[in-house]
Amino acid sequence: MMSEVKRSTCVMCRNGCQLGIVFDGYQYRMEYLAAVAPNNGRTCPRGNSANVVIDHPKRLGYPLLDGKEITWEKAFALMKNWHEAVKPEEIAVVYSRGAGAADIGLVRGFAAALGTDNLVCGYLEPDNAFRYRLAGVKPATLDDLAASRATLLVGDVFSTSPVAAKGIIEARYADKQSRMVVIDSIKTRQAGFAHIFIQPKPGTEFLVLAGIAGLIDPKLKVDIDGVATRTGVPRRQMEEAAKILKPGVNGLVAGAASLGRVSEPYWHSIFAQILALKAEKPFVGFGEALVPDGKMGFGKLQELVAAGRIKLLFWFGGLHPYSYPELFPELNRVEFRVATSIFRPAKPLPGLVLPVPSEFEKTGRGESVWGEVKFEPLAKPVSGTRTLADIVSQFGAVKEMAGESYQRVKLEEVTAQLPQALSKHLGTAATTEGNLYWLLGRKEAIGVGGFFEPEDEIILHPADAQKLAVREDDFVKVKSKTGERQFCVKVLPVVSPGTATVGVNAHQNRALFPVEVDAGTGEAKIPPAKVEIWRVSA
C-alpha cells in the first residue's frame, strides 16, 4: 500500500526546506520533492530525520509522574491541584523550540490567564540572537546568495544550513573575482572553500567582525591592534578581509552560531550586522529556530528559582523535557514541575512530563530566513499525545496572544554601547593553563538527535594529544562545572592548541556547557566551557 506524498516545511532549521513523507503501510519514508523550491528535494541530515522522529521508538505516548506512567486524567487533576496550591507570582511559564508561533501565542495567553508575569523564552541556543535586527540592514534573499561575489561566513554556516551552502558555493565559483572569507574558531569543511580563513581564539569571532567593520568604517573607532591581540588574528588578515568586503561589490554576510562556540550571542549577531551595514551587504543569520522574547530574561528566572520564589514551573516545547540537562539540578528546586516532551526522558525526572505531538505532526505558520512558511502535518500525532491547546484549556478558556518574532535594534543605541562592550571583552584572558582546556561545541547536521551519529568523539589538537599522552581512538574523560563524560579521541589540527571540540546535538554532551547569564540582555548564554581533560583506559 503506497499512500500519497504529504508535504510540509522542515522544522529542523530556518532554511524553510520543503519535505515529503510517504507512509507505505509499514513505515514512514522520506520523499524528495525535486520540483519544489527553495530546496528542490535537497535535504540535509536534519531534514532526513523527519521520518525517524515520527517513527522513533522513544516517542512518548503517555504522561509520566516522577518517571512512572499515569493517565491523562490524573495528570490534569495534579496540574490543577498544584495550581491551586500556589500564588500567581510563584508560577513561571517557559516556552522553547518545539512550540510553533500559534503555540507560543497560546502560552502567552495561558500565562495571562494564570495571572503571572513570569513568562520566559527557554530557547537558549545562540542562533536565537539573530532575532535582534539592526535597523538599516537588508535581509538577504536567495538571489543575493547567487549574486554574491564577496561572501563573509561567520560560524559554521555549512553545517547549520547545508542546503544554503549550494548557492554560496555556486557564487564562489561564479567568476574568478568572486571571493569568500570564513571566520570560525574551528576549521571545518567550509574553510576549504575560503580565500581567507580566519581562525580566532575560542568565542572571539564577534571581535574579529568588529575589527573588520572598524577597518571599513574608521568612525567606529575600533582598537584593531587590541582585537588582534585578544583574538590572535593578525591585523593583516583583517585588512585583507576588509578589502574583499568593501562597499560597492555585490556580496553577502551570513552568520551561524552554535551552542558552546559563541561567547556573546548578542554581540555576535549585532557585529555581523554592523559589518553588513558598513560593507553595504545583505545579511542572513542561519539557525535552528527563532523563538521570540518573553516578559523577562532567562537569567531573571534563574534568580527567582534560586531564591525559592518559583513553586510551579510549566515548560512547553522542546524535543526533550527542559531541553538542557545542565539545568536539571537547578530546576529540581522547583516544587511542582510540568514539562512537555516528544521523547521519553533518558532518566526519570521529578514532576510531570506530558507527551505532545512533534512539529512534524502539527499545522502552523512561521518564518524561514527567506520568508513566511506554512507547516502541514506529515503524519498523525503519536497515539496518547495531546496538543498544547488541550493542555492549557484545562485551566479555562485561553486566548492566543500574538507577539513580535524579531526585536528591532537601532544603530545609535548599539554604537553607544560599542566602546564599553569592546573594552570589556578585549580585557579578558583568552588562554587556559595546566590541564584546563577550552571546550567548543560543534553542531553538525549529521548529529541531529543522535539518529545518525552518536557524537561520542572529541577532537584534540595534536600538541594537546601529545601533552595528554593520547592517540587516535584512545579514551579521555572531560569534566566541566556541570558534567563529566567519556569520549573517544580524534586527533586533528582543526582546533587551536588548548582547545577541544565535541558535538552538541547530543543531549548528554550539552550538559558539559554551563548556562551563564548575559549581564547586558539578562538572557542566558552557553559559551565555550573550561574543562579538565585526562586520559582513561577504555
Add this chain to the structure above:
Amino acid sequence: MASVGVKIKKRLVVRLDYCIGCRACEAACRSRFKGEARIRYAPVGETVLVPLPCRHCAEPLCAAACPFEVIKKDEERGIVYQSSVHCVGCKSCILACPFGVLDKDLLRRIAQKCNLCEDREGGPRCAASCPTGALQFVDEEEMKELMVGKRVLSRLPFWRRV
C-alpha cells in the same frame, strides 16, 4: 528483485568541488534502511569527507567472492544487487571490494549492499537529497561529458590533479 520497470544504466558520481562533507547522503540512506547505511564516506585530509557510493562494477569482485551467490549482477539494468535473506555475514564481499565501499561493521549480521534505490523512481535517495548537488546520478552520456574515471578536475587547489 523489486522493479519499477525503469532501466538503470546510470551511475553515482561525486563532484568534489561541491561536496561539503555533511553526510546527508548517508543520512538519507540510513533513514530509508532503518539505520543501515549503504553508502560510506572517507576522510581525506583534515576537514574533507568524501562519499563512497558503490560503483556497481562491470565485473564485481564482491559478487565473485560471495560463496553463496547472494550478490549478483543484473546485466540488463547494470545493478549489482544482494539478496539479504541468504547472506550469512561471512564478510568475503567486504574483503573483496577494491573501493572499500561495503561496510566492515555488519548490521543485522549481514553485509549492506547498495541497490541504487531501485524501489524509487527518482533514483537513489543519496543523490536526490544531496544538499549541494555534489552527488549526482548520471547516465552514460553525462558521464562522458564529466569524464568520470578519466581525470580529476577541480577549481579548488586541494583537488587539482591534472
